[in-house]
Amino acid sequence: MSAGPVTQPVPVRWHDRLDPRPAFARAGQSLPAIVQIVIAATAAFAFAHFVLGHETPVLAGTIAVSSLGLVRDARPRRVVETVVGMMLGVLVSEALLRIVGTGWWQLPIVLAAVLLVARLFSPQPGFAIAAAIQGLIVLLFPGADTEAVMARPLDGAVGGAAAILLTVVVPRSFRRELRHDARALFAAADAAVAAIVQGLESGQSRRADRGLEKARGLDPLVRAWRESLDSATAIARISPFLRRRRGELERQRRILLAMDLSVRNLRVVGRRAAYVLDDGVPRPVAADVLDQLARGMALVGECLEDIALEPAAREALRATAAHLHPAELLPDASLGDHSLLTAMRPLAVDLLTAAGAPPDDARAAIPRI
Template identity: 55%
Template structure:
């Protein structure tokens, strides 16, 4: 009989060969190049322009600080909002100013460097709570103390000012693509949201408390991706406000902000639903009716995620969610069920409202779509 059915599948773990191509794949590096080429262009143009202008207009032979201020102000970090760039520039100019003043008083040497760094960092921490502000000030103070004496006192402050101005100008005239970073972070969040919802659906259909707990863990882990999405979005909106070349992106970024705000609330309500599911699956009994309702909500949430790239998916997601919302009456959906099961259906209601708001429906209309209790 066993021969007719074929050999039993092997349960042994099979080793997967790892070649040097797998270990040293060029794809991550190429992805970083695609994401960073605009930032690199910003830095190159700003630093070179600041260096040349300091040479031509100020007559400085080696205006190194002009270039270093531009490079440090912009950086390769995704958060290149104008306000942050200006804060970094102010921090560096503070460091240069203090170093030049201390140099006039005490001269140069190892202990003068120590004094300049200590004073600069203490003053910077007093002026700003941002750690990068103090570090930027200290770096420029060290450079100003170590370099040979300039032609005139405080002349390096002008070099730094040129570098800072060019960094701010480049954020507007050669802006980084904010929408690409926002979409990338949003996709990561929705992938996590879908994974958490899928685990909770399986838990209900199988009456599996362990899967419910894992789904709840995944829902709790969504805060990091949401914060990354919010940081990218805030940076993108700030850049779009000052750049004339990003006017066409402002409407889309505002739409993203509306989706993010609604999904923040949806994430919190998904955790509430997850805790309810952990409770109702404790007996190990299958719950197909709330499981199917949760599955429909999960599918609609994935449509909300798809609308980030294709706005035509917004009305599709809205109609799907409205169809679910009209049926979310605990007594009608689960007549005679336990209080715990009906409480689970009640917990689904605010989750659906949040997802409806994410599709662009006003909150009042979203709440009105639910049956009265």
């Protein structure tokens, strides 16, 4: 009698689609970015209006809002590139309007010129789009007089300066985002390992296949954490308010790089587990070793919140790594079983590195074969 399917589709009830909690969570996560954008746009508009005397400094507000945005990547370099692209669109559009004038047939000419010039300046597609949007604003709302025309590039510069200044002076709170991304990766990796362990314990290759499938889906979580960390690190380099966080960010980067390698090695373990389980025979020894590595990985995740847990994580992983000798654990096993245990050795090394062990010490913790 064949075994039933390991997983079953879960029906989504109609009222689950109306659950407001994801929307409130999304809004809550965007609050720091919203505060930053509101302050930058208001300050830019107020400066251009009250200090410079411009009646309607539209570009001051729009450039401040557009250059910051609600994107995850709020690195100063990205903000500066966006500001430069927008200013380029304003300047090129203003110059062309003086030559060809305004009207419906001028629109494709100006827009094409702005996009071409922007593509010459930068390979980033977002740079050209930012320039084109500001060029359209200039084209669709031409200045009524020479003074208004001359004021618009200055308004754009004020908006860009406000965005760059707010990125440094009022940086977005990155700790919550980093914590969320790290927890998501460790939770998903734990679920992948658990499925492979279940397959090894029960002898069901389909469970191991399910764990492998989950492991293959970890890359987007790694990229999300890396993107958040790159943004926070870039801001911390120039913001006086975040300099004390540099040590914490460097520690997270070390854990991230090691987890990236661990995820890749976990996929190797998953593939070999699915292969050896084709015979339907449970592998309790391999399951126990992988489960111990999973517990060590969970401790590494807890180290992100409490650095004092790193010694405990290292000792737990070192104790498991010290016994990872395939021939000693399974002296009479097949080559496939030995290969499965061998695949766990690099995983143990990477997790030890994530727990703070120097790479040479992590490799030395594995018995030589």
